[in-house]
Amino acid sequence: MKKVISIIAVLALSLMILTSCGVAKIPNIGKIIDAQKTMQTESDNGEAGRPDEKETTADVDPGGKQTQATKAPAGKLKAWESYEAYLEQKSELVTLAMEAAGSNEETAFEAFNLMGMLAIDFIMFPAALLGQDEDVVRSTFNMMGNTGLKYSVKGNEYIMEWEDDDGDTTRFTTVFDPAKEAMSSKVDLGDEEETIFYDYIRTSYGYFAQIINQSEDDGGFAAFTQISIDENGGVIGISNEKVEYKKLNG
Numbered sequence: 001m002k003k004v005i006s007i008i009a010v011l012a013l014s015l016m017i018l019t020s021c022g023v024a025k026i027p028n029i030g031k032i033i034d035a036q037k038t039m040q041t042e043s044d045n046g047e048a049g050r051p052d053e054k055e056t057t058a059d060v061d062p063g064g065k066q067t068q069a070t071k072a073p074a075g076k077l078k079a080w081e082s083y084e085a086y087l088e089q090k091s092e093l094v095t096l097a098m099e100a101a102g103s104n105e106e107t108a109f110e111a112f113n114l115m116g117m118l119a120i121d122f123i124m125f126p127a128a129l130l131g132q133d134e135d136v137v138r139s140t141f142n143m144m145g146n147t148g149l150k151y152s153v154k155g156n157e158y159i160m161e162w163e164d165d166d167g168d169t170t171r172f173t174t175v176f177d178p179a180k181e182a183m184s185s186k187v188d189l190g191d192e193e194e195t196i197f198y199d200y201i202r203t204s205y206g207y208f209a210q211i212i213n214q215s216e217d218d219g220g221f222a223a224f225t226q227i228s229i230d231e232n233g234g235v236i237g238i239s240n241e242k243v244e245y246k247k248l249n250g
Contacts, residue, residue, distance in 0.1 A: 079130035079158070079176040083183060086200050086207050087121065087128070090227060093234045094118070113238060116221035120211060123187055124198055126172045130158045146170075184247050189215070196221075199248040206230040212245050 101110040181202035200209035211225040
C-alpha cells in the first residue's frame with residue numbers, strides 16, 4: 001500500500017498548490033492515456049495526430065446533463081469506452097464535492113478524505129486500456145514505468161500483471177458485461193493482504209459504484225466507498241469499517 005500513500009501524498013501537495021491559485025481540478029487518467037495514444041499515432045504515422053471523429057468521450061455540460069457517451073445504448077460501448085464514460089461522470093461529481101467541502105473552513109478537511117478517490121483512478125488506469133490495441137497498452141505501461149506486462153483476454157475477462165519501478169508486482173483482473181455496461185475489477189497490490197475491489201454498473205439514472213479496500217494497511221484509503229451518480233450530481237458515501245466484497249448486481 002506504499003504506492004497508494006505516495007500517490008495520495010503527491011495529490012495532496014498538488015491540491016494545496018492548485019487551491020492556492022483557484023479551484024482544483026481532478027486529473028483524468030483517461031485523458032492521460034488519450035495523450036499517449038496520440039503520441040503513438042504520431043510516432044507510427046510520422047505526422048501530427050488528428051482527433052478521431054468517431055471517438056466518443058463522456059463529458060458533463062455546464063447544465064450537468066450527460067453527453068453522448070453516457071447516453072449511448074448499453075452494450076454499444078467497448079470496455080475502455082464504458083470505463084471512460086463512467087470516469088468522466090465520477091470525476092465531475094468528486095470535483096463538485098471537493099469544491100463544496102473546500103469552500104467552507106469547517107468542512108475543508110473533508111476534501112482530503114476524497115484524496116483516496118483520486119489515487120484509485122491511477123491504480124485503475126488499466127481499465128482505460130481494456131480492449132484497445134496491444135501496442136497502445138504496452139506503450140502506456142512503459143510510459144508509466146511498469147515493465148514485464150503479462151496481458152491476457154478470455155471473453156469478457158481481462159488480466160494484466162506487471163512490475164513497477166520498485167519491483168513490486170500488481171495483478172489487475174476485470175470482468176466487463178457489455179449488456180449491463182458493468183465492470184468488476186480486482187487489484188492485488190503486491191500480495192493477498194493488499195487488495196482493492198472496484199465495481200460500477202450503469203443504471204436507469206446514471207451509475208452506481210462501490211470501492212472496497214481489503215488491505216491490512218489502508219494506506220489512507222477508505223475501507224468502503226459507494227458512489228451514486230445522476231444527471232443532477234450524486235452522492236458519495238465513505239466508511240472506514242471493513243466489509244466483505246459482494247459483486248454489484250443490476
